[in-house]
Amino acid sequence: MNTGTFNPPEIDYLAIAPILIIFGTAVLSVLVEAFVGRTARRPVQLVLVIGSLLVALYFVISQAGTRTITANGALVIDGPALVLWGALLVLSLLGAMLMAERTLDPSGDVFAARAAALPGSEDERQFTQRGWVQTEVWPLFLFSVSGMLMFVAANDLLLMFVALEVMSLPLYLLAGMARRRRLLSQESALKYFLLGAFSSAFFLYGASLLYGFSGTVSLPGIAEAISAKPSQGPLLILGMALLVVGLLFKVGAVPFHQWTPDVYQGAPSAVTGFMAATVKIAAFGALLRVMYVAFGGIRWDWEPMLWVIAILTMFVGSIVALVQTDIKRMLAYSSIAQSGFIMLGVIAASAEGLSASLFYLIAYGFGTIGAFAVISMVRQSGGEATSLSAWAGLGRTSPVIGAVFAVFMLSLAGIPLTSGFVAKFGVFAAAIESGDTWLVIAAVVASIIAAFFYVRVIVLMYFSAPAKEPAVVAVPSAFTTIALAAGVTVTVVLGIIPQPLLELVANADVFLR
Amino acid sequence: MESSRFIVLPAPLIHEAPEHYACIGREGFHKRAKSFSYEQGAIDPVNVYTPILILGILAFGFAAFSIIIATLTGPKRYNRAKVDAYECGIEPTPQPMGGGRFPVKYYLTAMMFIIFDIELVFLYPWAVAFDQLELFGFLAMALFLFNLAVPFVYEWRRGGLEWD
């Protein structure tokens, strides 16, 4: 009987402190739901959420130089992981600000007073009238953030899968809890959930095939198996393809993008903004890690596949966005197109590609969360004015908000002096350096198409006569104001002086393996 | 003999076990026996589960036999009273549209059951290997159990377990 002695895993608790803090606070905030009285819950939860995000951010910054693989190789804390953690935590903070807003909607919170009350029922009316709020969104929010943090630092496919689910499951719930247009919101949650579960199955199947190929689920282990075996064989290629399908779904790449418009439209704008920014970052972080660490040795096999998907994603996203009449759907297709551009950085498969992708993700995250902050402020009698026609003339009636939104649109379009330009320039340069010139030419064409619909919104806001039922910009509380100000500041500052962040991501251009 | 810590059997049985399996192995599993020498604890599953398989076949066979023989030999004389529900039984009422819907409250119970069911799945290997896992294993499981108790407490406090 050769039962060796059990060795407890060595865990660097300090290095993974951000995950532990967010996870612990999430559990604590479920207890708050259980034991704190109804009226006191919201302030307590807000203190917990904002406090924990700040403390976690402090730990990320304070150990910026950490490069370690811990917990028996399950978690890796390296440059990209720390940059992504920082970005995720800051954007989650802004997302929390949007979700905490309660002065924009005359009836109160962003979320339904009670998600379990039937839409349109007497119960719902009573709960809304009494100003009840569904404070469970806060633990769910924190669990989602903890999942994201694990997702970008996961070094084996098993933890990556669990983290993917921890990240997604609360988002499915949050998407279905809008205060207004609840049926649309619930429909979007169901679609998101079903398609998300479906894509998880792909991920899992891919992981199992890769395990069959290499006998391990660890990313460096798979890379070793690839270099050790003379022929790759179908198990590896199939497994990789299926795994990547699961990740591309979260990224929103064509043809796995179908959920995006419905979910972006149906979910409460605050959740959409949070999700659009952070899930994109987390999913690309994981995709980059998988591609660079595990499949770096067979980049010639996956690059053609991602070429096709990147081109499809850029063009379908840009072209379909042209014909949208709903601003949230338009931004959804815009986010699809942006995924295509970020994939250039993945395809580059180089240190420059990695750091350019990180920069792009950060620039995109701030621009998007800011844009959704504006959308949550532009309102009509029935709630948010998401129809594009209601936005006509908004730039003249509310010059400040119009200008701020124009900045976000210009940044997403990639116009110079905004963060979007620097970001696009970075990924294009990295792709050219890796020899993907044709891909970059396609991306430039797609950018020009995309610029049309971004500029169209600006034209609509400034050069069209106001609509019959013009939208009004509601005055937000400090929460949305902070998020909006942060979004626009980062977008402009990164456009003018991108050097500090460029240096930061250039220092984080290697995955530890 | 270290493994006697894990398999709780009377002492003589432990000594006999390897021979017993090797004996079965000689008859039907010689190919395997060649490539892998049986050690205590490494138990060939097909051998172990053969009695269960036989029992299952017997049980199935008995059930099938009883039903078939009853339908073949029993007299069949139906009348109105006979096909009615038995005295205290309740006649089924017509179902509403959609084939009878349950209150969504059951869902909460089902979900709670699943959560503790999955907890059980993790508890099982922990309990089996408890003595190997040292203090770390104990603390890890304690943390896990605490985490799962949290939503339970939440549900309890918020009236999710009340049936009204």
Place this chain on the structure above:
Amino acid sequence: MNEVIEPNLGETLVFWICGGLAVVGALGMVISRKAVHSALWIALTMINLAILYVANSAPFLGMVQVVVYTGAVMMLFLFVLMVVGVDSSDSLIETIKGQRVAALLLGVGLTIMLVAGLGAGLSGAGTIGLDAANAADGGNVQGLARLMFSDYIIAFQATGALLITAAVGAMVLTHREYWQPRKSQRELSQDRFTDGGHPGNKPSPGVYARHNAVDTPALLPDGSTSAISIPAPLRARDDARAIDVNDITNVRRLTEGESE
């Protein structure tokens, strides 16, 4: 290491019987018209898979398959089916034209790709078996426990987050709260004895009638039916069962015969 282990007769038998039944269950699930039948078919598939796992030296996996999938997940399926009330009468009209054809083509394509790929990938590979792995740590379950508490400890604890989310989510989406205080026993009994209340038991359904189903109204001595004897929802739905004329005359005969 890749020495091929020939399966013996017992293993072969178990594989073909259980594998065949699993495929039958899967087909039955797809073909069944009623959703509940589909759920039962898939239970058959799962149990057979569990037997296969056990036969392949993975007793823990077999146990989990039965406890979690056949037990819990199937039960959840059934609950959801009953809560939603899925029926074959649900509309099956395509909302997107050509969706079914496209789904069929793509599904067949994916199947061909997977079968061909797996076939090619696995044809040359030898079987290693779990015996060596199971023996290393003193048993299948012990080995799993060691992995769970060492290499995969983070994933294990993160599963806790998943389960908490599931519980909180279920509460948020389905737990009904009350915006007004609920009536106490005292208030309920006061309601019962004030004007318009009905102290005492209401007549139970089916009194004097042949049936005792809840939708069968009680018959009053004069042969008429008692409306309050059936539950209010059934009354509202107009779902009370019609009474056999013979029963009414029987009751009248009984009651009148006794009074004379």
